[in-house]
Amino acid sequence: MNKSINAAVYEKHGNPADVLQIESRPWPVPAADEAVVKMRAAPINPADLNQIEGKYPVRPELPATPGFEGAGVVVELGAEVKSLTTGALVILPHNVGTWRDAVAVKAEELVVVPDGIAPVQAAMLKINPLTAWRLLHDYVDLQKGDWLIQNAANSAAGRDVIQIAHELAYKTVNIVRRAELIDELRAEGGDIVLIDGESLREDVKNATRGASIRLGLNSVGGDSALRLANCLVPGGTLVSFGAMSLQPLKIPTGLLIFKDLRFRGIWINKWYDNATPSERMEAFRPLFEMARRGLLKTRVEKAYPLSEVKAAVAHAAQSKRSGKIILEFE
Known part of the structure; x- marks a missing residue:
């Protein structure tokens, strides 16, 4: 397992293609109640671009890693985590910054995705x-x-x-x-x-x-x-x-x-924060079923590796696209 990760980072607000940089960070170490998730996919949403520009209602402490949405695979569990297993595909919460190779997240905030749903589609189900x-x-x-x-x-x-x-x-x-x-x-x-x-x-x-x-x-x-x-x-x-x-x-x-x-x-982020875990799952369950049956599918115009995040955000900012721009991870 790699001992370091790459993450997209911005130290000031501005045009995303100008202010984003790729930085190396230590591999995340989970606390007792956390799981390490290796990212598989993360979409670039308008809210992500707005937050980098400084135009979003919530401004994280800088420097920050963007990404309100994403899905990945659990690769490591904290000592007290009993509700997850390694290898599970999960949807991440919106407050962790998903544009990175891996991240440690409180296990109770992860939503397990059932079999039959591709990681790219799972990554775009939450917003x-x-x-x-x-x-x-x-x-x-x-x-x-x-x-x-x-x-x-x-x-x-x-x-x-x-x-x-x-x-x-x-x-x-x-x-x-x-x-x-x-x-x-x-x-x-x-x-x-x-x-x-x-x-x-x-x-x-x-x-x-x-x-x-x-x-x-x-x-x-x-x-x-x-x-x-x-x-x-x-x-x-x-x-x-x-x-x-x-x-x-x-x-x-x-x-x-x-x-x-x-x-x-x-x-939707406010609704999500105020909802109980059972209320969240009650909403996710029919979406999972529709996605599994191919009845709910988000179009993707192009996928970029994290190393090309500047090109990815520039593409996402264009109008008249035929689908989402996403980041895919190895």
Whole structure:
């Protein structure tokens, strides 16, 4: 076993491709209640880039290793750990910094992945699929055949919403900005895919034959979010979990008075921190089952070794990608 590891490190906030460096660190030694996890894969999420830039609500003490998400294999156990076995594939918590070869983690914070799920897919189950699951369960009591609407439907989280909603027999109206995405998202299970624009409300009404839509999912903000809100029935709920446009959501008073809309938000890391281990597993269990059956799968555009982290984060920052950029480990 190697006596040292490589880790991505930044000592100051800034453009990720400029401030990230690869540094050698001692091989982690587990405390009595910890396990050493050898990383297999870690995605590069927008939140990772935002944290490196200093634009994320949580700023770790510097120098820091980024990475909110990842999966790896348990290779060593602390003296008091009885709940794990070496060789188990596990999902890591979001507070350890996953962009490194190996890390020591409290055993109780690791989630064991069942057989039949590839490490790369396991590494991407904790943020976007878990967000999608919570969006579909925590705000509106949806029944089979009910409609929901979302913007940025081609994002990783948007695709997860499509796949999970399809499995649960909910119907989705999916809003995008590029026509070439329409057939692609329909093939993934999206019931209706429309181009965003000023006529969205009428377009949605025509496409759904006037269906009642009680849930809207917003990850864009600004005018796009407002157009979603205008598609909801009185008493509907708009849940925000992102702000890709970097524009504020300005809510006309009439939507509150005359439509009595609810405006909510979710930050999945906060939900995860507040959830009990049993609540976390209750959410993971159906995601594991869908992933094992191939019904929940995140697209990957390119995998990079940790040594090429600068190129990886530059690639991840580009728009119009066809999938996630990930770090893979030997």
